[in-house]
Amino acid sequence: MRISAWRRLLGEGSFSLVVMVVVSIAVFPFYWILTTSLKTDHELSLGTHGLWPAAWTLQSYVTLLAQYNFLIPLANSALVAAGTTLVSLVAGLLTAYGLVRVVPRARVAVLGFILATAFFPVIAMVGPLFFVYRDLQLLNNYLALIVTYLIYALPITVWMLVSILGQIPKDMEEAGMVDGATTFQVLWRILLPLALPGVFTAAILSFILSWNDFIFALSFMTDPARYTAPLAIVNLGQSQYQVFYNIIDAGVVITTIPIVVLVLIAQRRIIAGLSAGSLKG
Amino acid sequence: MGAAASPEAELGPVRPAAGRAFRRWTMAGAFLAPTIVLLVAIAGFPLAYNLYNSFLHLVLTEPGTERFVGLANYRQLVASGDFLQPFIRTSFFTLVSVALEFVAGLGLALIMHRRFWGRGLVRAAVLVPWAVPTVVSGMLWKNMFDPGSGFVDWGLGALHLPGATTAWLNGVWTSWTVILVADAWKNTPFLALILLAGLQVIPDDLYEQARIDGAGVLRRFRHVTLPMLKPAVLVALIFRTLSAFLIFDVIYVITGGGPGSATETLSYVNWRAFLVETNFGYGGAISVALTLIALLIALVYMRVLRLET
Numbered sequence: 228m229r230i231s232a233w234r235r236l237l238g239e240g241s242f243s244l245v246v247m248v249v250v251s252i253a254v255f256p257f258y259w260i261l262t263t264s265l266k267t268d269h270e271l272s273l274g275t276h277g278l279w280p281a282a283w284t285l286q287s288y289v290t291l292l293a294q295y296n297f298l299i300p301l302a303n304s305a306l307v308a309a310g311t312t313l314v315s316l317v318a319g320l321l322t323a324y325g326l327v328r329v330v331p332r333a334r335v336a337v338l339g340f341i342l343a344t345a346f347f348p349v350i351a352m353v354g355p356l357f358f359v360y361r362d363l364q365l366l367n368n369y370l371a372l373i374v375t376y377l378i379y380a381l382p383i384t385v386w387m388l389v390s391i392l393g394q395i396p397k398d399m400e401e402a403g404m405v406d407g408a409t410t411f412q413v414l415w416r417i418l419l420p421l422a423l424p425g426v427f428t429a430a431i432l433s434f435i436l437s438w439n440d441f442i443f444a445l446s447f448m449t450d451p452a453r454y455t456a457p458l459a460i461v462n463l464g465q466s467q468y469q470v471f472y473n474i475i476d477a478g479v480v481i482t483t484i485p486i487v488v489l490v491l492i493a494q495r496r497i498i499a500g501l502s503a504g505s506l507k508g
Numbered sequence: 509m510g511a512a513a514s515p516e517a518e519l520g521p522v523r524p525a526a527g528r529a530f531r532r533w534t535m536a537g538a539f540l541a542p543t544i545v546l547l548v549a550i551a552g553f554p555l556a557y558n559l560y561n562s563f564l565h566l567v568l569t570e571p572g573t574e575r576f577v578g579l580a581n582y583r584q585l586v587a588s589g590d591f592l593q594p595f596i597r598t599s600f601f602t603l604v605s606v607a608l609e610f611v612a613g614l615g616l617a618l619i620m621h622r623r624f625w626g627r628g629l630v631r632a633a634v635l636v637p638w639a640v641p642t643v644v645s646g647m648l649w650k651n652m653f654d655p656g657s658g659f660v661d662w663g664l665g666a667l668h669l670p671g672a673t674t675a676w677l678n679g680v681w682t683s684w685t686v687i688l689v690a691d692a693w694k695n696t697p698f699l700a701l702i703l704l705a706g707l708q709v710i711p712d713d714l715y716e717q718a719r720i721d722g723a724g725v726l727r728r729f730r731h732v733t734l735p736m737l738k739p740a741v742l743v744a745l746i747f748r749t750l751s752a753f754l755i756f757d758v759i760y761v762i763t764g765g766g767p768g769s770a771t772e773t774l775s776y777v778n779w780r781a782f783l784v785e786t787n788f789g790y791g792g793a794i795s796v797a798l799t800l801i802a803l804l805i806a807l808v809y810m811r812v813l814r815l816e817t
Contacts, residue, residue, distance in 0.1 A: 246619060246630060253633045256648045256693070259659050263651060274655075275662035318542040325539025329532065337540060344551040348754050348802050350775040351795035354561070354782040355554035378550050381543060410535070439641035441757045446783055457643035461761060472657045479644050490639045494632045497639075501701055 257483070264288070264476035271473050287477040291463070297478055299452060300459035303369070304482075307455060308437035310373035315380035315433045316426060323388035324414055328400075338389065345382035352378065353446045360447055367450040375443045380433035387432075387500055391425030392418065428500040431493050435486060456482040555799060561792035568786035581793035590777060591797065598773040601684070602752040609692050609748060610741075613699030620700065621707045638697040646761030649690035653677075680770040683763050687771060690758050695751070699744045706740025707733070739813070746809040750802055774798055 263271070264287050266280045291297045326334045356375060357366075365371040395418060403413040419426070444455040454462070460478045463471075490497065565577045585591045620631055637645065652659045653676045665672035676682040710733065718728045756775040759765060765772035765780075772780075778798060781791035 242619075242622075242624070246624070246626075249616060249619065250630055250633045252693070253637055253697075256652055257636075259652055260648050263657060266657075271657050275657055275659065314546075318546060321539045322543040325536050329539055330536040333536065333540070337544070341543070341547065344547045346750055346802060346806055347551045347555070348775070348795070348798050350754060350756060350778045351558055351799050352550060352554045353779060354788050354791045354795060355557035356550065357782065358557070358788065374546070375550055377546050381547060385543060435639055439639075439643075441641065441643045441760070442779070445760070446779070457641045460643055460647060470654070470657075472651045472654065475647060476651060479647050483640050483644055486639045486641075487636055490635050491632055494628070494635055497635065498631065498701055498705075501698075501705075 260476040260479050263472050264474075264480050266473050268471065268473065271471065272469060287471075287473040288481075290474055291477045291481070295459070295463060295474070295478075297456075297459060297481065300454045300456045301481065303453060304438055304456040305485075307369050307372045307376065308434045310369065311376040311380050311437040312430050312433040314373065315377055315384045316430060318377075319381060319384035319388050319429065320414070320419070320422075320426070322385050323392045324418065326385075326389055327392040328397075334389070338386065341382045341385050344378065347378070349378065349442060353442060356443075357446055366447055367453045369453070371447045372440075372443060372455070375447070376437040376440060379436035379440065383432055383436070383500075384429040387425055387429045388422065391422045395421050424496065425500075428493065428496040431489055431497060432500060435489060438486065554795075558792040558795040558799070561788050562790075562796050564789045564792075566787070566789040566792075568788065577789070581790045584790060585793050585797065591774075591794065593769075594772050594774045594777045597771070598753060598755070598775075601687070601755065601773065602749060605688055605691050605695075605752050606745065606748050608688065609696045609699050610745065612692065612696045613744070614703055616696060616700035617703035617707055620704050634697045634700065637694050638701075640694070642694065642757035643761055645690050645694040646758045649686060649693065650677075650762045653686045653689075677763055678767060680767060683767060683771050686762055687755075687758055690762060691752070691755065695748060699748060702744040702747075703737065703740055706737045710736045742809055742813045746806065746813075749805055749809070753802065753805065754798070774801075 262278075262280055265283045265285070267282055267284050267286060270281055322337070326337055352375070356371075360366050360368070360371045399417055399421065400413045403417045408416070439457065440455070441457045441461075444458045445461075448454055448458060451459075451462070456478070460475060460482060463475045463478050562581050563576060563578060565573060565575050565580070567573065616634065620627065620634070651657065653661075655661050655673065655675050660676075661672050661674060664670070664674075674682060676686050714732050714736070715728060718732050723731065754775050755773050756779060759771055759773055759776050760779075763771040765776050774794070775798070778791055778794040781787050781794055785791075
């Protein structure tokens, strides 16, 4: 009796230890960039001497915002990600409604096509789209990124909305139709409110995936005034003598905060959305 | 509205079914068109354009020299070693990273599947690395491994372990180590979440039955968990294998392909052909090859998935 109790305790103890190690691996690098961003240039140049800064300063953040104008890339990223999210939701809702209610027979083929585009190598899009955007004079234009980022956002949005709309019983809309509402009114007033949790999840995932892009921004945005946050980070703190990780990390921290907030708000939904989207494939 | 209604009015009561079908398909077109047109424009068109360009000599910095060259770009691809070397590197990276992340992800999924105090917090902590930009995870680990202001070398020194003065990005294998760590840190959570979803749909009765039959923990894992988890495993592996094979951001941020060209992957070589050398014919040929390889990977997994179910 006592031995089994001890064994249980030992099992629980080692399990807790494993959990703590896992959480540390996930979180510690964030602690490191946060503390590095709060170090002085002088301390940084001396190299690492401990787990926390000798002196704390917000100087890197001041430099980042005042000298590097980091708010501009942040605003660019937010604008482009929001634009993509909006377009993706509108196109995605229409497509999901069409596939669930209007032509269910086309569902397998269209979803298959959309899934295939999600697997398309993004690097193969870079060359041809660069050519087209150059000819259309859309390089350094937000529109180029908003449209291109749909390759990240649209497939997952359509897949999630099809699964959500598919669960809504048909009677709800038929009641609306009888009242003389048009298809779009039914979609807007009856289906959208019911599907709102799914729309919300799709919006958050679209925003995160667009916010995180690097390769397209690197290829289509050559004017520093149009850099997105990830692109700006790569160009931060470059000096011929020293890499200023405190300034880079200040940028990393600021770019990461919106994502962390979104994840904490919608953790459950993101997990449910990701797993539903992938396991139905 | 009028255009959609007129055929029905013309045909009137004679062929009502055909009229309704027509209206249905025009309506379907209106609903489906935005998505399909957009996806064809940004993914389908580049595919065709790459294929076309790959038969041309097309270099932006040499205006007026555009001409049809047949298979010359593909011959250069095979002959120059520009493709074979990066292909071997990329395949090596894909194998190692996917195997590593799969084992870690399965462990993580089994942990998160258990009920314990603070599970929600653990899930959130694990989800954050997945959600941050790849540039962020790359920069973060580049900083962690920095010999001066990093953590790893200092930590090794503090524990009196060997390697405390390693300049990680100067060596080939140490560079790959940094890349693998950064990649695994960001992508293991994704694998874990998919596998966790797979674990959660396994009915408890199966475990109960196995327990009654006298199966221990390991045998239950081997004979109940693993077979039931197979669909989730394949979905997770197909996503990860493809994205690992196309790795670009982490390489660009951490090593820039160096030292020398030791960590240049296929996507990296392709990007350089497009935007540094502005050689859209040769770049197009690399893109075509990459697309074919991605297709092949997807087909192999699909085949396995179909055989299993």
